[in-house]
Amino acid sequence: xxxxxxxxxxxxxxxxxxxxxxxxxxxxxxxxxxxxxxxxxxxxxxxxxxxxxxxxxxxxxxxxxxxxxxxxxxxxxxxxxxxxxxxxxxxxxxxxxxxxxxxxxxxxxxxxxxxxxxxxxxxxxxxxxxxxxxxxxxxxxxxxxxxxxxxxxxxxxxxxxxxxxxxxxxxxxxxxxxxxxxxxxxxxxxxxxxxxxxxxxxxxxx
Numbered sequence: 001x002x003x004x005x006x007x008x009x010x011x012x013x014x015x016x017x018x019x020x021x022x023x024x025x026x027x028x029x030x031x032x033x034x035x036x037x038x039x040x041x042x043x044x045x046x047x048x049x050x051x052x053x054x055x056x057x058x059x060x061x062x063x064x065x066x067x068x069x070x071x072x073x074x075x076x077x078x079x080x081x082x083x084x085x086x087x088x089x090x091x092x093x094x095x096x097x098x099x100x101x102x103x104x105x106x107x108x109x110x111x112x113x114x115x116x117x118x119x120x121x122x123x124x125x126x127x128x129x130x131x132x133x134x135x136x137x138x139x140x141x142x143x144x145x146x147x148x149x150x151x152x153x154x155x156x157x158x159x160x161x162x163x164x165x166x167x168x169x170x171x172x173x174x175x176x177x178x179x180x181x182x183x184x185x186x187x188x189x190x191x192x193x194x195x196x197x198x199x200x201x202x203x204x205x206x
Contacts, residue, residue, distance in 0.1 A: 005062070008055035017063050024056040069095060076105050085112045100129035104136055111143065119143065 006013050009023040031052060034045035072091055079088035088109050095102055107122035120143060127136045 003051070003055070005055035005059040008051055009059060011059075015059070015063075017060060017067075020056065020059045020063065024052065027052050069097065073101060073105060076109075080105075080108050080112060083112060085109050088112075100126045100133065100136070103129065104139070107139075107143075116143075 004013075006015055006020075009015075009020060009027065011019055011023055015023075028049065031045045031049040035042055035049060037045065072095055076088045076091050079085075079091065088105070092102065092106055092109065103122045103126040107119045107126065110116075110119035110122060120140075123136065123140050123143065127133070127140065130136065
């Protein structure tokens with residue numbers, strides 16, 4: 001249909017499924033009473049009733065799909081908090097509509113794996129699609145802070161071979177990384193940043 005289903009129902013796009021159901025039942029009863037009118041009145045009511053049925057099903061489909069996607073993102077967030085990054089990636093791969101929120105969670109997966117350059121690129125895409133989203137902007141600031149000074153050695157220092165801005169690819173970091181206590185600390189701090197993005201806190205003092 002060409003008309004916005006929520007407009008047909010007398011609602012806006014913030015309506016819930018309960019709102020849609022209530023509006024549908026109210027209008028359906030009105031049109032059913034008018035459908036028995038003679039002449040144009042009955043014809044108009046029959047047309048509006050048909051339009052209402054179509055709007056109702058379309059609005060419910062949209063809301064159901066939105067709730068389903070939100071449920072997937074909630075699941076991804078839980079996996080990230082548990083540091084199950086491969087499982088989180090698998091869940092993201094099943095989402096076909098890849099808007100700003102998808103890129104936000106993809107950034108969190110990459111960040112959790114230590115792919116900081118790729119994580120920032122995904123977060124930049126999310127912000128580009130939804131520039132007014134404060135959650136995305138706050139996450140970027142936290143990511144910059146952790147990446148610029150992951151070891152607490154001063155914001156101006158940079159490891160040899162790392163790209164400007166403190167972001168690096170997983171491959172480059174893997175070549176430079178040794179099994180030191182400092183590296184373990186850095187990994188924990190980065191994981192904590194990812195958890196903070198999802199509303200959790202792995203290291204309470206950071």
